[in-house]
Amino acid sequence: MASSSGASKVCFNSTCNQALELPRRGWLCRTGDFADLCDRCGSDFEDGKFCDTYHLNASGWRCCESCGKQIHCGCIVSFHMFILLDAGGIECLKCAKTEYILTPNPTWPSASHFLHGPAERINDISAKSWRSIAGSGPVPWRQGPNLFSAFKGHPELQVTSCSLGQSTRIDPSERFVNSWRPQEMTGNKALASRMHYDGQNNLFNDVSYQSFFHANAIPLSSLPATFVPHCQKTETGNASGIHVKRLCIPPSIGKQCSNNNGPGPSVEKQAHIPKAQGETQASHQLLPRYRPQSIDQEIQRLYGGSNTTITPLFEKVLSASDAGKIGRLVLPKKCAETYLPSISEPEGYPLVIKDLKGKDWVLQYRFWPNNNSRMYVLEGVTPYIQSMQLQAGDTVTFGRLEPEGKLVMGFRKASLAYPSDKSHELTNTRIFAHEESLKDGNAFKSRKSDGALSEVDKISIRAKRKKGGNMNGKSLKHKEEEICQLSVTLEQVQGLLQPPLANTCMVVLIDGVEFEAFQEAPIIRIPKAFSTENVGSLCSPKVEPTPEHQEHMLPMIDHENFESLKTMESVDPLADLAVHDGKASRQDCHKPGCMQLPNGTNHKSTCTCNVCLALNRPTPPPMMMHHDPEQVGTSVQNPSRSMYADIICYTQMGNSNKNHKTGPARSFENDPSRENISDSTFKSQNIDLNMQPEREEESYSVSDAMGIMSLVQESTQRYIKQQKLSVNGITYGAHKNHGL
DNA sequence: ACGTAGCATGGGC
DNA sequence: CGCCCATGCTACG
Known part of the structure; x- marks a missing residue:
């Protein structure tokens, strides 16, 4: 262990051991402490002569491949003074x-x-094999092999993070991570590992390295050049053939990137992620619908305050198939080949992708041969889709978390978006709160934010056409208007609802959880936080919302740009279209014959699902969780079909999880909120619907989920009180039976 | 009978 | 016209 500072210490140089009065900082030890050195040793260290002076007789000296300078590679002291070349040396x-x-x-x-x-045993890999991993060609960048989780063959090493290659930056403040080399391809899996010396003739493998990166938030830009995107290969020949010596990047790219990675990026920086030139180019090569739009804002908000930034890579609007229970997300080929590791075998590799909360998801990234081409898919996305309550039409965004370089996966609800994002063609399905409409208590007015059909609409229409359906005589324009929607998360809705005035409540016990079912639709409060009137206070230091608060604010609604709030009956029109037509997939049904829509409606009269059985009615009324009578005044209700569907989902977990097949996707999150839920105001909960009783450590039980909802509700109320928002707020009448 | 994996098909761009 | 990709189809467990 390195000595901590103190007069009683002696010089960390074992050949010196001189008592220290004013210790000088030496090398960084594995403990994270610096070695305390005496003045002389400290000077030697600073002059780069420490090993030359004290370790001359030690083993581990090697020569720089370029200049021939000898470096004591087997020593922690010189750890930062060299790099390991891909080609050896x-x-x-x-x-x-x-x-x-x-x-x-x-x-x-x-x-x-x-x-x-x-x-792990270290095996060399041929340049060819390596290149098959690292990829080549004019791609923005290639992920390093450690993207691939090695857990398949090494269960004990499952906790991995994926690091992505990224542009090297020219930033002297950044530090360099020792070089690495890929590990041998084992079977079909590329168990590629970066290896590095610890200075004591030990090699650390990929997983250690990832921990290393993760723990130290090492800029990926410091990765060896073989990780570097926009790379220009410099190949050197040797007796055994061509091998990649290193990859170099145009300095201009590095410069651009360096702007993005200063210590403590400003809010502006976080909100506007500058892209590397090559990435920008690649992004522009993507079809517009795949170009990343707003992951930065979304994730920046969540990661705000840290030095983390997000480089948006691409995004995709979920199709019905993607959002279905098959659990396969078709990746746009161009995106996959550009931003994800190249795969040579159809079975592909497991990818570890973080979600917005930092939770790791392992998804199988693979492809199918298809017409002399490939279809790239991410398998095992169902838990993620369900956990995030994503539906067809929602957008999944992929980005790179920097500086860690991890692949992150965000999402954007089709119904909610950034007003600042108007340029995107999706915006016409977005909802903006229309303050005046709310104030007046008028029914919501639908207003398209731009004219063109959204991609969501197009997809939904396409899906409908494909299914042989028609538009029921409705024009596309009419359809557009229908598509306007308000879809919020369970927690958000919980915090906005009040019992209906005609509070005829029927308590229903479903799977041991009490629900309140109302004949009349509940009333939705509009927190002032979402009106422009309160914009200032929301952002003011006085009531600065915590990140946790922000997490559970209606996402995507930019309070600076409220324009209107559009709502329609349909909670998710695309899902309606995609599934309502009945043929999306039989796997989309949670029970045979029960076409449960994502919004929870349309259960058949013969449906035997728990909810329908419990309520004994084909169309269950709006429900809300049963609350403590003391909380009635601030109780939250379930106003929406979407939320109702959520409850159905939660309710069914108790039964379904028993037989739920373990999908490829697994979450490795050690969710601290499980312990601190009572303390975590607005702590977002990813309720993994793929939970299994036997895996409690990875998922919530039903009661947990319900407890979370209650706690979130309480937190919501607390938050509203903190915001000095009227509990009654501005309400508006719901129409029909669905609250919206 | 059901769920899944993998391939095939065909509409759309 | 060729490629992409959504999803249909089917063999298989």
């Missing part, structure tokens, strides 16, 4: 800097960040 930092424009090694990770145990 080392290069001193000076040469590396010249060629890579790289910076020294990062902070040494704490020993606790390493996985202990036998290091």
